[in-house]
Amino acid sequence: MLTELSIRDVVLIEALDLGFGEGLGVLTGETGAGKSILLDALGLALGGRGDSGLVRHGAAQAVVTATFDAPAPESPLALLFDENGLEIERGEPLIVKRIVKADGGSRGFVNDQPASAGLLREMAPHLVEIHGQHDERGLLNARGHRALLDIFGRTEPGATGKAYAAFRAAEAELAAARADIETAARDREWLEHTVAELTALAPVAGEEETLADTRRSMQRAEKIADDLAAIDDFLEGKDGGMAKLRQAARVLERIAEDHVALGNALAAVDRAVIEASVAEESLRDARAEMAYDPRALEDDEARLFELRAMARKHRVQPDDLAALADEMRARLERLDAGEGGIAVIEARVAASRKAFAVASDALTKRRLAAAKRLDVAVAGELAPLKLDAARFQTVVAPLGEEGWSAAGKDRVEFEISTNPGAPFAALTKIASGGELSRFILALKVALAEEGGASTMVFDEIDRGVGGAVASAIGERLARLAQSTQLLVVTHSPQVAARGAKHLLIAKSSDGTVTRTGVRALSEDERREEIARMLSGAQITDEARAQAERLLETA
Numbered sequence: 001m002l003t004e005l006s007i008r009d010v011v012l013i014e015a016l017d018l019g020f021g022e023g024l025g026v027l028t029g030e031t032g033a034g035k036s037i038l039l040d041a042l043g044l045a046l047g048g049r050g051d052s053g054l055v056r057h058g059a060a061q062a063v064v065t066a067t068f069d070a071p072a073p074e075s076p077l078a079l080l081f082d083e084n085g086l087e088i089e090r091g092e093p094l095i096v097k098r099i100v101k102a103d104g105g106s107r108g109f110v111n112d113q114p115a116s117a118g119l120l121r122e123m124a125p126h127l128v129e130i131h132g133q134h135d136e137r138g139l140l141n142a143r144g145h146r147a148l149l150d151i152f153g154r155t156e157p158g159a160t161g162k163a164y165a166a167f168r169a170a171e172a173e174l175a176a177a178r179a180d181i182e183t184a185a186r187d188r189e190w191l192e193h194t195v196a197e198l199t200a201l202a203p204v205a206g207e208e209e210t211l212a213d214t215r216r217s218m219q220r221a222e223k224i225a226d227d228l229a230a231i232d233d234f235l236e237g238k239d240g241g242m243a244k245l246r247q248a249a250r251v252l253e254r255i256a257e258d259h260v261a262l263g264n265a266l267a268a269v270d271r272a273v274i275e276a277s278v279a280e281e282s283l284r285d286a287r288a289e290m291a292y293d294p295r296a297l298e299d300d301e302a303r304l305f306e307l308r309a310m311a312r313k314h315r316v317q318p319d320d321l322a323a324l325a326d327e328m329r330a331r332l333e334r335l336d337a338g339e340g341g342i343a344v345i346e347a348r349v350a351a352s353r354k355a356f357a358v359a360s361d362a363l364t365k366r367r368l369a370a371a372k373r374l375d376v377a378v379a380g381e382l383a384p385l386k387l388d389a390a391r392f393q394t395v396v397a398p399l400g401e402e403g404w405s406a407a408g409k410d411r412v413e414f415e416i417s418t419n420p421g422a423p424f425a426a427l428t429k430i431a432s433g434g435e436l437s438r439f440i441l442a443l444k445v446a447l448a449e450e451g452g453a454s455t456m457v458f459d460e461i462d463r464g465v466g467g468a469v470a471s472a473i474g475e476r477l478a479r480l481a482q483s484t485q486l487l488v489v490t491h492s493p494q495v496a497a498r499g500a501k502h503l504l505i506a507k508s509s510d511g512t513v514t515r516t517g518v519r520a521l522s523e524d525e526r527r528e529e530i531a532r533m534l535s536g537a538q539i540t541d542e543a544r545a546q547a548e549r550l551l552e553t554a
Contacts, residue, residue, distance in 0.1 A: 001485045002128065002455045003093065004067040007041045009059035012507065012516040019520075024481035026496045027489045027518075029505030034516030035489045038505065039130065039459055042066060045098045046128060047120030050106030061078055061101045068094040068127055069454070077126040086113050096120065096127075130457040131440050139414070139440050140427050146367075146412035149394060152447055153370020155363060160479055161406035163359040167352040174345045181335060181342065186530060188335060194314075195328045203311055203321035211304045218297045235280055242280070245273050303399035360408040367396050367410055381442035384472035386465055387435070391417045392442075393424055414443065437461035438473065445476050453487045470494035493533040497550035502526045527551060 007016040012034050029035055036182065044054060045066040055062040070091050071077040081088050081250060088111055090092065097109040098120065108115040110123075131139070139148070150157060235242050252266040311318040371394035373439035378392040397411045415424040416439060427439060437458055444456070458477070462470050470492040478498040480486060490496055502521045521529055527547050528539065 001069045002066060002483055002487075003069060004065075005038075005042060005045075006063075006065040006067075007038075007403070008063040009056040010041045010044070010054055010062045010064060011056060012514055013035045013037060013041070014056060014515050016518055018503065019517060020485065021501060022481075022485055023500035024478055024498055025485075025487045025501040025503065026499030027487065027503045027505055028491070028496050028533060030507075031491075032507065034507055035505050036459075037516055039457065039489065041129060042128065042457070043118070044100065045096050046124035047098075047108070047122075050098065050100040050117065052104050054100055055102040059102065061099055063097065063099050065095060065097045066127075070094060071126075074330060075122065075126075080119075080122060080126070081110070084115075084119055086110055086115065090510045094127075098121070101392045120549070128455045128457060131459065139401070139443055142413045142426065143393075144415050146407060146410065147445060149374065149396075149412050150369055150407075152374055153366060155366040155370055157363055157407050160356070160359040160363045160408050163352070163356040163386065164404065164406045164408075167356040168347065169350070170349040170352040174342070174349050174379055177342055177345050177480070178539050180331075184333060188332075191328055191332050191335070195325065195332055198310070198325035198328065201306060202306060203310070203318070203325065205319050205322045208307050208318035209303065211300055211307070215297065215300050215304060219301065222294075222297070228283065231283060235276065235283075242276050244274070245269060245276060249273060266535070324450045326445065356404075360404075360410075363408045364396065364398075367408075367412065371396050371412075377446035378442050379449055381445050381476070382439075384469070385442055386469040386472075387418075387438055387442065389419055390439070391424070392439075395424075436461070438465075440478070441473065441476055445480055455487070456480075457487045457489075460491065461488060462490055462495050466492065466494075474498040491533065493530045493547065495552055496526075496530050496533060497547070497553075502529065504529055 001022065002020050004020070005016075005018045007013045007018075009015075014519075025435060027035055027038065040048070040054065041064045044050065044062075045064040065475060070093055071081075071088065073090060077094075078088070093162065094110065095109075095111050096115075097112075098106060098117075099108075099367055100106045106117065108120050110119075129139075139145075149155070249266065249269045252262060256263045256266040307318045307321065311321055314321070314324055316324055374394050375392055382388060382390055382392065393415050395411070395413045395415055399409055399411050402410065403409075414427055416427060417424045418435065427436070441461060461477075462473050465473070471494045473492070474495040474497065477486060477488060477495060481500070488495060488499070496502065503518050504521050504525070505516065505518050507516050509515070527544065530550060531539045531543040531545035534546050
């Protein structure tokens with residue numbers, strides 16, 4: 001709900017701060033007083049065109065600030081803020097500001113956070129519906145008629161939405177399968193060659209590391225082979241150390257008893273022989289383990305080079321070649337099994353399409369029934385609004401498949417015929433602004449509070465009518481205002497008398513500067529303003545008495 005409107009330097013308005021409440025608020029004033037400026041200012045805050053011509057002469061910029069009640073959590077408005085990265089504290093009022101500079105350019109803000117004019121326009125339908133002679137939002141937008149009819153008829157399209165999602169998912173699966181098969185068919189020769197090549201190579205995960213380790217070991221063994229041979233000569237050759245140690249031991253055994261030192265020398269030589277034997281055994285083990293076949297080394301290197309060359313060819317790691325081979329075989333198998341698999345998915349598509357058709361047809365029937373009830377409800381509102389020659393119909397028509405959605409297969413549009421024998425046409429085709437506003441009022445009353453925005457503005461809905469029709473308009477506006485905030489720019493005393501709050505728009509001049517102002521009227525001032533609306537410039541006692549009667553019966 002709109003709670004406050006602050007205007008600075010907009011056309012003839014220098015500074016204006018207005019407060020609004022629940023129910024029906026009426027704005028009156030003489031012709032040319034500037035009522036349209038007030039609506040232009042509100043429209044500017046809601047993303048309207050930021051024309052520098054709106055800036056008051058001599059001012060650097062125009063500023064309009066509109067304050068609304070806090071949006072409900074999880075409401076479409078709150079979700080819109082989340083999508084656009086705006087942080088709105090829960091429970092805080094929503095403050096929308098628009099600044100237009102005199103030299104061109106404009107800026108928008110939502111709770112002091114920058115917001116584009118496009119975002120403000122997206123927010124507008126959730127905040128305010130403005131119905132005037134040339135307005136094409138709210139009920140005049142055919143894109144929202146289907147949702148309005150569903151709300152009126154309580155025709156929840158949930159089951160249809162689930163069926164539609166399953167149908168589109170099956171179609172997407174079929175399209176992907178066909179694309180895979182088509183691609184695979186084009187690549188069959190390449191696939192077959194690749195699979196044959198990988199099968200012949202028979203790569204194994206982890207094989208490259210094993211081969212590389214073995215290759216390094218054999219290459220190292222090749223390098224130290226001469227050193228091992230030299231050690232053998234040193235230890236076991238004809239004149240090697242082991243033979244000399246054993247000879248020394250045999251000599252010492254004969255003379256060891258002759259002296260203690262000789263016995264010690266024999267023990268040391270025996271230990272040396274034992275340690276040298278251990279060394280010999282270790283060397284034999286090393287030679288055995290590091291022995292290599294030059295041909296095996298060549299084979300190992302050749303295998304390693306083949307694996308790495310194949311990996312480079314397919315732009316994968318050598319360890320991924322085995323998985324690549326499995327993937328290529330699977331693609332060939334899918335290609336070979338192609339038509340059979342496609343047939344299964346096609347059957348699934350057909351079944352899901354049928355399920356969507358059943359659900360959407362049931363939804364269409366409910367919509368048609370709701371449309372009849374809505375037509376009757378609107379028709380009952382037309383005659384009191386001096387639209388008794390007009391006819392209203394809710395068109396529920398099938399859409400082509402390209403228009404199917406989670407909301408079904410229907411196009412919904414509200415149409416009218418304003419004269420007997422005239423063809424039905426869209427609401428926007430009505431020429432008369434006042435007639436259009438009355439049609440919207442009739443439709444709004446029939447739809448009760450449904451429509452989205454918590455605030456509605458009617459601009460001169462009573463244009464060209466008076467008497468009983470004006471009274472009927474006032475009565476319906478008051479009824480509608482029981483469920484939503486309503487602001488009405490009016491020239492009709494019958495409508496003005498219904499207001500819960502009355503604002504007077506007036507123009508003043510000091511001889512050099514003309515200004516437009518707005519002020520709330522007291523009960524006495526309100527009675528006087530309604531009397532003026534009844535009698536014109538010269539207010540008579542009879543007009544005052546009539547104004548009193550209107551206020552008493554409102």
